[in-house]
Amino acid sequence: MHSIATPSARHVATRSLVLIVGLIAALIITSAAGLTAAARASEPNPQPADAPKAAIIVGPTHGSTADFLVEGELFATQAEAAGMDVVRVFHPRATWKNVKDAARDANLVVYLGHGNGWPSPYAPFQENTKNGFGLNAVEGGSSSSVTYYGGNWVRDGLRLAPGAVVILYGACYAAGIGEAHLPVPSRTVAIERVDNFASGFLDAEVGAAAVFAFWTKQWVDFAAELMTPGQTMEDIIRTPSALPGWTASGWVGTNPTYADSVRTPGARMLLDHHVTKSYSRAVSGNLDMTTDAWLAEEPSDGSPADEVAPEITDLAGVPAADTFAAGEYAPPAFTPNGDGLSD
Numbered sequence: 001m002h003s004i005a006t007p008s009a010r011h012v013a014t015r016s017l018v019l020i021v022g023l024i025a026a027l028i029i030t031s032a033a034g035l036t037a038a039a040r041a042s043e044p045n046p047q048p049a050d051a052p053k054a055a056i057i058v059g060p061t062h063g064s065t066a067d068f069l070v071e072g073e074l075f076a077t078q079a080e081a082a083g084m085d086v087v088r089v090f091h092p093r094a095t096w097k098n099v100k101d102a103a104r105d106a107n108l109v110v111y112l113g114h115g116n117g118w119p120s121p122y123a124p125f126q127e128n129t130k131n132g133f134g135l136n137a138v139e140g141g142s143s144s145s146v147t148y149y150g151g152n153w154v155r156d157g158l159r160l161a162p163g164a165v166v167i168l169y170g171a172c173y174a175a176g177i178g179e180a181h182l183p184v185p186s187r188t189v190a191i192e193r194v195d196n197f198a199s200g201f202l203d204a205e206v207g208a209a210a211v212f213a214f215w216t217k218q219w220v221d222f223a224a225e226l227m228t229p230g231q232t233m234e235d236i237i238r239t240p241s242a243l244p245g246w247t248a249s250g251w252v253g254t255n256p257t258y259a260d261s262v263r264t265p266g267a268r269m270l271l272d273h274h275v276t277k278s279y280s281r282a283v284s285g286n287l288d289m290t291t292d293a294w295l296a297e298e299p300s301d302g303s304p305a306d307e308v309a310p311e312i313t314d315l316a317g318v319p320a321a322d323t324f325a326a327g328e329y330a331p332p333a334f335t336p337n338g339d340g341l342s343d
Contacts, residue, residue: 052107052295053161054079054223057099058090059113059134061170065091065143068112068170075110075169075223082223084108093139096149100157107294108226109160109201109208110167116148117173117197119189121182127151131197134171151200158200160207163294165233166198167212167222173197174213176271176279190271190279191259198284199263209289212237215280219249226291234270234287248277 056079058065058072072090079086087102094113103109114134118125129148137147149157160166168174174197176190185193198211210233212222219242225231241250252274261267261284272281 051083051085052227053105054084054086054108054110055099055102055106056086056088056090057094057102057109057111057113057133057135059094059111060091060136060141060143060146061113061134062144062146064170071169071217072110072112075112075167078221079108079110079223082221082227084223084227091143092136092141094135095137095139096133096135096147096153096157098139099133099135099149104159105161106164107161108165108167108223109158110169111171112169113171114146114148115168115171115173115197116150117171117178117193119192120173120178127200128153131200151196154200155203155206158206160201162207163209163289163296164207165210165212165226165294166201166208167214168197169214169218171197171213172215175215175282176213177215177277184278187257187271187279191257191269192262194269194271194279194282194284195259195261195263198267198269199261202261202264202267202285208285209233209294210283210285210287213282213284216248216274216277217246219243219246226294229290229292229295231291232287233283233285233289236291237270237272237281237283248272248274248280252281 054076056072056076058068061068069090072088076086076088084107087106089098089102111133116122116130116132116134118130120130127150129150131151132149132154134146134148137145172179173193176185176194178185178193194213197213200206201208201211212233220239221242222236225236225239238251238253243249252272254275255273257269257271257273257279259269259271261269264285267285268287269282269284270287271279273279274281
């Protein structure tokens with residue numbers, strides 16, 4: 001019978017320690033690799049299915065309906081060119097049901113149509129018809145027949161994507177100015193109108209984070225601005241007009257007015273006053289929200305996403321005083337708490 005050389009107890013203990021250290025290193029490296037793979041999987045992967053959703057709504061506006069339909073189509077084509085998934089809800093099919101369905105989970109809602117706000121000559125104040133949309137009562141309705149669905153309808157029925165942006169275009173009262181035949185509003189009245197009109201959309205259940213309102217024609221590609229990283233909502237309203245000679249068609253900036261919201265605690269307003277067009281441009285809500293947050297590429301609080309996997313830079317193993325080899329030929333036991341049981 002051949003004799004078999006047997007290692008000493010010290011040799012076995014040393015080998016066990018080396019194997020333990022190797023096992024720890026393998027576990028940590030495997031975990032790091034898994035974290036790296038998870039981080040890569042969570043990176044934005046621009047696909048058509050992941051494109052921001054935009055709902056473009058054009059309501060009946062009497063003699064201005066044809067012009068509003070042209071503007072609505074311009075918004076829609078700009079949004080598509082910017083990479084958004086666009087749903088159109090145009091007169092004569094702009095009913096409340098169709099608007100609700102189109103706006104569900106939308107990142108951007110653009111409404112072009114009549115506005116019915118407050119303060120106005122049409123007392124009393126209520127939000128069944130004020131501070132919302134002017135739409136078709138039924139599909140195929142006349143452009144001269146407008147049914148108002150106010151802030152109460154907005155709060156109860158609209159469910160947008162978190163942090164959505166709403167643009168109210170051409171709606172009287174929404175930006176501060178009333179109707180063309182009415183006197184120029186005071187600063188106080190303009191602020192109250194902007195605050196009231198935005199409040200339904202800024203409701204936590206609805207989901208909007210910023211509401212823009214424009215009474216005058218805008219020569220700004222808002223869809224492209226929203227898809228540009230690193231901008232805030234205030235940056236966007238401060239975008240200059242592509243046709244500076246067109247009055248109040250972009251940032252005016254001669255007398256900007258900031259105010260805290262009364263209707264929506266924590267929200268801020270910025271009204272961009274023009275000497276002849278009055279309060280025709282405004283934004284309400286989270287003026288500091290970035291386009292990155294709107295695109296959900298970083299947390300909404302602005303903190304950077306943690307996508308860096310841990311890196312092992314040093315590793316050492318020290319045997320515990322009461323850790324012994326399991327046996328002459330037994331595999332090493334991983335016992336970090338020293339109880340002699342394999343963990």
